[in-house]
Amino acid sequence: MDTEVLTRGERAVPASDNPLWWRSAVIYQVYVRSFADGNGDGTGDLAGVRARLGYLKDLGVDALWFNPWYPSPLADGGYDVQDYRDIDPRFGTLEEAELLIQEALALGIRTIIDVVPNHLSDQHPWFQAALVAGPGSPERERFWFHPGGGHDGDEMPTDWVSSFQGETWTRTTNSDGTPGEWYLHLFTPEQPDLNWNHPDVRREHEDILRFWFDRGVAGVRIDSAALPVKDPALPHIGDAVHAPGEHPHVDRDELHDIYRGWRAVADEYDGTRVLVGEVWLDDAERFARYLRPDEMHTAFNFDFMTQPWSAAALRGSIQRTLAEHEPVGAPATWVLSNHDVTRPVTRYGRADSAFAFARKRFGTPTDIARGTRRARAAALLTAALPGSLYIYQGDELGLPEAELPTSVIQDPMHFRSGGVDPGRDGCRVPLPWSGTRPPYGFGTAAGAETWLPQPLDWAPFAADSQQRDPGSMLSLYREALRLRRETGDLHGEDLAWLELGADVLAFRRGERTVSMTNLCPVAVPLPAHRAVLLSSGQPTDERGGMLPPDSTVWLAL
Numbered sequence: 364m365d366t367e368v369l370t371r372g373e374r375a376v377p378a379s380d381n382p383l384w385w386r387s388a389v390i391y392q393v394y395v396r397s398f399a400d401g402n403g404d405g406t407g408d409l410a411g412v413r414a415r416l417g418y419l420k421d422l423g424v425d426a427l428w429f430n431p432w433y434p435s436p437l438a439d440g441g442y443d444v445q446d447y448r449d450i451d452p453r454f455g456t457l458e459e460a461e462l463l464i465q466e467a468l469a470l471g472i473r474t475i476i477d478v479v480p481n482h483l484s485d486q487h488p489w490f491q492a493a494l495v496a497g498p499g500s501p502e503r504e505r506f507w508f509h510p511g512g513g514h515d516g517d518e519m520p521t522d523w524v525s526s527f528q529g530e531t532w533t534r535t536t537n538s539d540g541t542p543g544e545w546y547l548h549l550f551t552p553e554q555p556d557l558n559w560n561h562p563d564v565r566r567e568h569e570d571i572l573r574f575w576f577d578r579g580v581a582g583v584r585i586d587s588a589a590l591p592v593k594d595p596a597l598p599h600i601g602d603a604v605h606a607p608g609e610h611p612h613v614d615r616d617e618l619h620d621i622y623r624g625w626r627a628v629a630d631e632y633d634g635t636r637v638l639v640g641e642v643w644l645d646d647a648e649r650f651a652r653y654l655r656p657d658e659m660h661t662a663f664n665f666d667f668m669t670q671p672w673s674a675a676a677l678r679g680s681i682q683r684t685l686a687e688h689e690p691v692g693a694p695a696t697w698v699l700s701n702h703d704v705t706r707p708v709t710r711y712g713r714a715d716s717a718f719a720f721a722r723k724r725f726g727t728p729t730d731i732a733r734g735t736r737r738a739r740a741a742a743l744l745t746a747a748l749p750g751s752l753y754i755y756q757g758d759e760l761g762l763p764e765a766e767l768p769t770s771v772i773q774d775p776m777h778f779r780s781g782g783v784d785p786g787r788d789g790c791r792v793p794l795p796w797s798g799t800r801p802p803y804g805f806g807t808a809a810g811a812e813t814w815l816p817q818p819l820d821w822a823p824f825a826a827d828s829q830q831r832d833p834g835s836m837l838s839l840y841r842e843a844l845r846l847r848r849e850t851g852d853l854h855g856e857d858l859a860w861l862e863l864g865a866d867v868l869a870f871r872r873g874e875r876t877v878s879m880t881n882l883c884p885v886a887v888p889l890p891a892h893r894a895v896l897l898s899s900g901q902p903t904d905e906r907g908g909m910l911p912p913d914s915t916v917w918l919a920l
């Protein structure tokens with residue numbers, strides 16, 4: 364273990380006193396279940412993360428975002444929370460989480476946790492109490508229980524379609540065995556939606572924020588942040604076209620008051636505690652509303668993440684992003700992937716390199732070498748843009764999406780698609796740390812099998828061998844993050860485009876630093892420069908100052 368272990372109650376040194384840390388932070392996403400296994404049971408845990416803090420420090424990240432680590436039946440990978448104030452025993456204990464937060468802080472790394480307001484687990488005490496209490500009870504008012512339509516009440520109350528495909532209502536059974544009311548779940552039946560018109564729901568979540576801010580967390584990532592409020596009239600959607608803010612369950616205006624309340628809680632604390640929204644919205648102006656000065660600090664930039672490998676598409680997205688953030692004064696975020704989407708190495712190696720949930724299929728032809736070149740270029744491109752940067756665990760190792768046999772898949776998205784969509788487990792496979800065979804140092808050698816199987820050809824991706832190879836993806840990430848930290852030009856929020864050809868994305872940051880990405884099929888000349896700072900492709904100056912296809916270079920002018 365590289366880090367000094369603190370005992371409970373000892374105070375760590377603050378990460379940095381800069382209250383604006385979040386505007387340009389590099390945030391590493393830890394999917395705990397698959398990061399590192401400290402107890403050899405095949406599932407990642409907090410002990411595994413604590414043992415690898417040195418790796419994260421060397422990588423050069425400013426903060427960690429943990430996917431939900433709470434007790435959960437894991438019907439949706441932990442996004443079905445049973446208790447928001449504890450740690451799942453498979454991952455560790457609350458005491459260990461407190462130590463982890465402090466140990467990371469002592470290394471200058473802040474902690475962001477995931478808060479899931481739209482729904483909870485059907486095993487949560489509130490939902491269990493609601494089932495027992497029956498129709499008309501105050502316990503049921505915290506959810507969306509409703510009688511069914513039709514003669515026998517056997518029709519769903521609305522025609523809303525789940526974000527995971529299929530129906531959004533499940534019928535309950537009364538205590539006498541007769542069919543009862545239905546309850547709403549925008550995701551799986553194990554994730555009943557909360558009723559945000561109920562004061563208990565609002566109070567409870569503000570209290571949960573305080574619980575974790577009191578333990579030193581620096582921020583929260585807000586899950587499905589545009590969904591929690593519903594139209595209480597529960598109208599059918601049919602073919603209706605809704606004006607902004609009038610859809611019955613997406614982006615309703617009432618949400619903003621909730622997040623203003625959360626911001627007020629965050630602002631009660633010393634240092635900046637940040638709110639990061641998972642806001643999937645096409646409408647840029649509606650998206651930016653969540654980032655007004657008294658609401659969230661930042662939100663994930665999915666517009667950029669879903670673009671294909673095309674200069675026009677990427678440039679268009681960068682320009683839209685900067686333009687939509689500017690009026691509200693919020694910094695942009697740059698995200699290449701997360702635990703829900705296809706790994707960049709795979710996505711950029713496909714004929715259709717845009718991302719859309721609906722288009723995921725088994726057996727899609729993929730050119731991994733090309734995808735890797737592009738993912739390297741994209742890593743440098745995003746690290747050069749103004750704003751904060753997210754890195755999903757394993758992208759720094761260049762992991763491809765694993766094509767898993769259907770017999771091991773656990774993700775409900777796979778099952779709810781009727782088995783057509785491979786789901787999201789392919790990007791959630793336990794990380795390879797060392798060695799040449801599974802479990803590649805993920806857990807102890809004698810440990811149990813990993814919760815998802817690791818591909819047999821992952822030896823080249825192991826972190827320890829990449830650490831020794833200056834040409835590896837890991838070395839590229841480390842060097843990029845070091846330069847980002849040490850290059851004053853990259854700290855501002857300015858960006859000036861350079862016109863170097865239709866398929867070249869080039870911009871200047873500050874006075875003297877240029878990032879240039881070549882998306883043409885042929886090499887293109889570099890502009891006049893003083894030095895090459897870093898390149899994702901072959902060393903460029905030795906080839907007469909040409910930038911090869913599918914690569915990014917950082918230049919000092």
Ligand code: NOJ
Pocket residue numbers: 439440442479550586587641702703
């Ligand atoms: C978004 C999360 O990122 C995803 O993993 C989860 O399944 C849904 N929200 C539901 O909580």
